[in-house]
Amino acid sequence: MTEHHFSRRVGAIFSFLVFVVFLSGCGGGSHQGQPGWTKVDLTDVQPVIGDWEGTVTKAQDILPVGSVLLRIHENGTYQFVGQSSSDVAVGTGHLEAQGGELKGDTEIRVLRLSLFSHRSKPVLIVDAAHRLTGARYHGEFTKAK
Known part of the structure; x- marks a missing residue:
């Protein structure tokens, strides 16, 4: 050659x-439009109050970044703690309803939460971007047991 x-x-x-x-x-x-996934419009935080657990991936990475626990409170605040094989991340912020989704905006990150019903169970989809690094993340969460 x-x-x-x-x-x-x-x-x-x-x-x-x-x-x-x-x-x-x-x-x-996004699962919108996929068979078996129904988007639930969020007009406030009530449907997502409580503890959620899921896996988050960094955009363009094939393997999961790590597991995350997310807690959403009645007043719209959230807390999360995430762990991967090499890092631990924690954060807090406030969520507001906009356009059928919840949105959060802090000095460090911006995020969008969308709620879906899949097989009669709620699935919370979180898309986030880190303001300082530009890294994008995608997570799928279910209610913690």
């Missing part, structure tokens, strides 16, 4: 990988 042919092939593979990463990042993990 010539050097020119090899370079073109590496370029094509790289372009394909960038395209796949782009698609996976834009997918956002």
Whole structure:
């Protein structure tokens, strides 16, 4: 194989990988419109008050970043603690209803919570972005037992 042919092939593979990463990042993990998933409009925090547990992935990563426990209070505040194999994260903030979802905005992160019904069980979808690093995260949570 010539050097020119090899370079073109590496370029094509790289372009394909960038395209796949782009698609996976834009997918956002939304279940809206998928069979068996029904979006529940959130006009306040009442339907999601309590403890939730789930797994969070960092955008473009295939493997889960870690497990997260999320607690949402009646006054709209939330607390979370997350743990991966190499890190621990904690945080708090306030949620407000906007457009059928809950949104939070702090100095460190912005997040959007969407509630779905799947197989007659509530599933809370959380999409977040870290303001300082630009890292994006996607989580799927179920009510803690």
